[in-house]
Amino acid sequence: MNSQKTLKVGMLGCGVVGSEVARLIVANQSDLAARSGAKLELVKVGVRNLNRANISKELLTTDLESIVKDANIDLIIEVIGGIEPARSLILSAFENGKSVVTANKALLAKHGGELFAAADKNGVDLYYEASVAGAIPILRPLRESLVGDRVQRVMGIVNGTTNFILTKMDESGAAFGDALKEAQSLGFAEADPTADVEGFDAAAKAAILAGLAFHSRVTDADVFREGISNITAMDVAVAKSLDLVVKLLAIAELSDGKISVRVHPTLISRSHPLAAVREAFNAVFVESESAGAMMFYGRGAGGAPTASAILGDLVAVARHRVSGGLGPRESDYADLAIAPMGSTKTRYLIRLDVADRPGVLAAVAQTFAKHEVSIQTVRQTGRGDNAELIVMTHKASDAALASTVADLSSLDAVKDVASVIRVEGMGA
Amino acid sequence: MNSQKTLKVGMLGCGVVGSEVARLIVANQSDLAARSGAKLELVKVGVRNLNRANISKELLTTDLESIVKDANIDLIIEVIGGIEPARSLILSAFENGKSVVTANKALLAKHGGELFAAADKNGVDLYYEASVAGAIPILRPLRESLVGDRVQRVMGIVNGTTNFILTKMDESGAAFGDALKEAQSLGFAEADPTADVEGFDAAAKAAILAGLAFHSRVTDADVFREGISNITAMDVAVAKSLDLVVKLLAIAELSDGKISVRVHPTLISRSHPLAAVREAFNAVFVESESAGAMMFYGRGAGGAPTASAILGDLVAVARHRVSGGLGPRESDYADLAIAPMGSTKTRYLIRLDVADRPGVLAAVAQTFAKHEVSIQTVRQTGRGDNAELIVMTHKASDAALASTVADLSSLDAVKDVASVIRVEGMGA
Known part of the structure; x- marks a missing residue:
């Protein structure tokens, strides 16, 4: 293992997460070097306000574009969040041959396709473990183990x-x-x-x-x-x-x-x-x-857990720089259709404020049957003005359930549809 | 992505897990090709008994050594288990330039150091997700994410x-x-x-x-x-x-x-x-x-879960063959000292069958104090012949606790030390 090589890291943003990342890069320097095969050195940090206490002044710049274009920098950490300028900066980093580690869920959820394609085109990595469920390693299990x-x-x-x-x-x-x-x-x-x-x-x-x-x-x-x-x-x-x-x-x-x-x-x-x-x-x-x-x-959030996820990704992209290879490509993703919500099937728990008189249950049951929503259990609680029916359905489409609820609301015997909540993990 | 390339896979062993791996390599062929960058073809399966039903006869051989030396084979899956011949076969596979995926916990626990060093020396991968906790992705989180x-x-x-x-x-x-x-x-x-x-x-x-x-x-x-x-x-x-x-x-x-x-x-x-x-x-x-x-x-075991873990590893080592790079090296592991059990500190729950008479608790408490084991709570249950003391300690060393128990056993008032169980995850 060549521990002599140094990889230079630029960071965009320096809030709670960024400060912790900067601290850990120094505190865990020898571990990070042993595990990535290179000394990782934070050389530039892009911020909006230079008057920050916990990062040495000479690292700071307000010119974020200069960081992603800096020929001396190998790897970029993006922790500014939001869509712009994060998107443009990451694309620019890719064009300049830099791999990127990001915690930016909003950006990935909106422009993931564009970013993965650009990373692939430029032969660099985009890692984003910190963007979902903070410190929980879920990216590697889903992207690699499974x-x-x-x-x-x-x-x-x-x-x-x-x-x-x-x-x-x-x-x-x-x-x-x-x-x-x-x-x-x-x-x-x-x-x-x-x-x-x-x-x-x-x-x-x-x-x-x-x-x-x-x-x-x-x-x-x-x-x-x-x-x-x-x-x-x-x-x-x-x-x-x-x-x-x-x-x-x-x-x-x-x-x-x-x-x-x-x-x-x-x-x-x-x-x-x-x-x-x-x-x-x-x-x-x-x-x-x-x-x-x-x-x-x-832990799904917080400075230290998010920083832990970012450092795990940083070691991965650094190791690729040292020993070759790239992470899994995502630019060749399929384009499967999205099922409309109306056709999605779940079970439902429905609470109805009802009149406490004979025939109510029959009217309610008939309404469910009309829309082919099958009832698993029904329970009446309370009496008189407080009478309530609690209905658990079998799996039904969202559209059928919505029609059922609309019809229930117009029943004389139903004073109010108090709540409709989906049920999961309990079979059909 | 070059989906034309074919990587040839040899498998050592074909029990419950191996059969499922063989089935999935065929059933998920196009997914595996898309994700690894190469078509994965199972070309040889080493078994003890050729009369197996679910693998085509022409793939089978009883000469396992020939598989790990076969110049046409790129990757080896080891699912025979046990120490030998698994150890020698894996070492031979490494010497012949092949990466190995294994589910063999016994072998890794005994000869991990030798195997990781040999993989490193020969510039190949050793992946072993299936060896711990079956299908649960724990290798990548610990080896990479954290x-x-x-x-x-x-x-x-x-x-x-x-x-x-x-x-x-x-x-x-x-x-x-x-x-x-x-x-x-x-x-x-x-x-x-x-x-x-x-x-x-x-x-x-x-x-x-x-x-x-x-x-x-x-x-x-x-x-x-x-x-x-x-x-x-x-x-x-x-x-x-x-x-x-x-x-x-x-x-x-x-x-x-x-x-x-x-x-x-x-x-x-x-x-x-x-x-x-x-x-x-x-x-x-x-x-x-x-x-x-x-x-x-x-799920920690079972054919299908274990096979899932093996296929995840197979894709990783295949991708390294296609696009370069290697998994994390483990040959440079530290050699930290192992703490002797006697110095390990935990809390303990101890049940004592005791005589139901005044002074028993004092004698018991004094025995704990003598060995500097601090008691958090003590509770007496039962009366007469069924009297029992339930003692929860603060953290104490295993050695101090063992001495305490020995002394308790010799107390007149203690009829039996009914049980001693360690307690974790509840503070000091």
């Missing part, structure tokens, strides 16, 4: 904020708003929590996971998305009484050659491995033809 | 047989013998279950995991080993009453620059992610400096 297998389905808890909120609601019976406030006060949720609670963040990750799982091009525009802000304490309590738990899942599955990819609140059994994933932890549950069920669990 | 991080501890449920038995004991209150019989009747345990229940299988995997985690050479002879055959229904019931569960864990940790590596029955909290790993499933829980806690979960 490459001789066929993935059938991926279900992930990929957003720590919503999982923290749902854990609080489940464990203390809190309302959504109170759980959100607690998450905000503890730093697990932003002042404007929209990107997390409405599922935008999870949708970007769902697109990346779907692409990896099925070796096909998937963008965030392909992802059906529903957030958790309508989940009530009552939904959580009813789930609990049925030995279920509500999780915001990113789901990608292949059926009849089409990819279904979606993010929505989902009821799963408490004995499902994903049910035990608490607070801000993330996990990705994978089902494949030969390997069967697998799960990858860990 | 390479820029520092692993502190690995705790794994790596033997499906013992986990099945312990799950049955926990869920139905069965005795060890009855749970073992159930495992045998369902095919989860061998007629001679020694390798599984006494921890030999787990010890080999512990050695491989420790080596991967700490980039140091560890063999099965370094592993402290204690099986589960002494675990009683009462141990399990007491654990349950304390919200704990008994698991056979393979544990590797680094402290003061020394590696502690051991396999023994372990009490963990029911809220620990490993506690939810039921029946024959495996899981590896990893704690690292930056990434924090992670867990990898899935």
Whole structure:
């Protein structure tokens, strides 16, 4: 092993993650050299504001374009996030022969195809472990370990904020708003929590996971998305009484050659491995033809975990520079069709506020039958003004269920369709 | 991508796993070609008995040495298991320039150092994902994803047989013998279950995991080993009453620059992610400096899961043949010292059958104090002839605990030291 060689690294951005990456490159220098075959030296850091405390001034520049064009730099780490200028800078880095490690989920979910094609054309690597589920190694398992297998389905808890909120609601019976406030006060949720609670963040990750799982091009525009802000304490309590738990899942599955990819609140059994994933932890549950069920669990965010994922990628692209070779190509991905949400089949749990009188159940059952939605169980709780029907269906298409719900709403006996939540992992 | 190139594969052995590998190489041919960059063709299969049904006769040979020396063959899959002739055949394959994929945990745990050095010397790959935790991708996460991080501890449920038995004991209150019989009747345990229940299988995997985690050479002879055959229904019931569960864990940790590596029955909290790993499933829980806690979960054995892991490795070594490069080198591993078991510190749960009379607790407590083993909680259950003390210690060295137990046994008031089980994952 030639430990004499030095590879020069340029970093775009230096926030929480970038600072930690810079620290670890120095702190773990000898380990990184032993494992990559080259000394890794951080030589330039592109920032908006030069007045930063924890990076030596001579490394800093506000001219990010100069970093990706610098002929002395071999490898680029991109941690600025967002679409532009990240996209243009990465493309420019490729054209200048540099491999790139990025944590940018939004960019990959939108422009992954363009970026992978450009990396391939220029004979360089694009690694992005940190973009999905933070420190959990999921890129290599899906891209490399399972490459001789066929993935059938991926279900992930990929957003720590919503999982923290749902854990609080489940464990203390809190309302959504109170759980959100607690998450905000503890730093697990932003002042404007929209990107997390409405599922935008999870949708970007769902697109990346779907692409990896099925070796096909998937963008965030392909992802059906529903957030958790309508989940009530009552939904959580009813789930609990049925030995279920509500999780915001990113789901990608292949059926009849089409990819279904979606993010929505989902009821799963408490004995499902994903049910035990608490607070801000993330996990990705994978089902494949030969390997069967697998799960990858860990911290989905945070400076140190994300930095760990970036350094693992940095060693990989550095090793390719030293000893030749490239990571798996993704430019030859298939272009499988995306199944429309209306044709996606899941089970549903539906709660109806109903009049407490004879004939109600018959009218309700008839409405489900009319749309060929098969009922597995129905349970009445409460009496009088508080009467409620809890219906668990067998698998039905989203379109059939929507028509059923519309008809139920117009029934005299149904005062309100209190909630409709999809159910996964419990058979047909 | 050049899909024209063909790489020829020779396989040593053709049992349950080998047959499934052979089937998948044909069934997934176009996927494998797209992902490795070459058509993969199985051209020779070495077996002891030519009268096999499911492989075409012209592929079979009983001359295994001829396969590893065949100049037309590029890659070797080794699934015969055991030490010899597997070791000599793999070394010969390396000398003949062939990369090797193996599922042979016993061989790696004993001769890993020699094999990695030989692979490196000959500029070929040795991949072995299938050797630990079957289909669970753990090799790449530890060898590649976490390479820029520092692993502190690995705790794994790596033997499906013992986990099945312990799950049955926990869920139905069965005795060890009855749970073992159930495992045998369902095919989860061998007629001679020694390798599984006494921890030999787990010890080999512990050695491989420790080596991967700490980039140091560890063999099965370094592993402290204690099986589960002494675990009683009462141990399990007491654990349950304390919200704990008994698991056979393979544990590797680094402290003061020394590696502690051991396999023994372990009490963990029911809220620990490993506690939810039921029946024959495996899981590896990893704690690292930056990434924090992670867990990898899935099927640890079986033909199809193991074959999936082998095919993932086969694609990796094939890709290196097509586009250059090699996997991570392991020949430059460190040679960290192995901590003697006596100095390893854990917490303990100790059950003592005691005389039900004043002064017993004082005598017992004094014995712990004499050896500087600090007690966290003590609880008396039963009265009269059934009086029992349940003691949970703080962390103590194995040596101090052994001396304590020896002294306790000789106390008049202690009729029997009913059990001593280590406790992990619950702080100091």
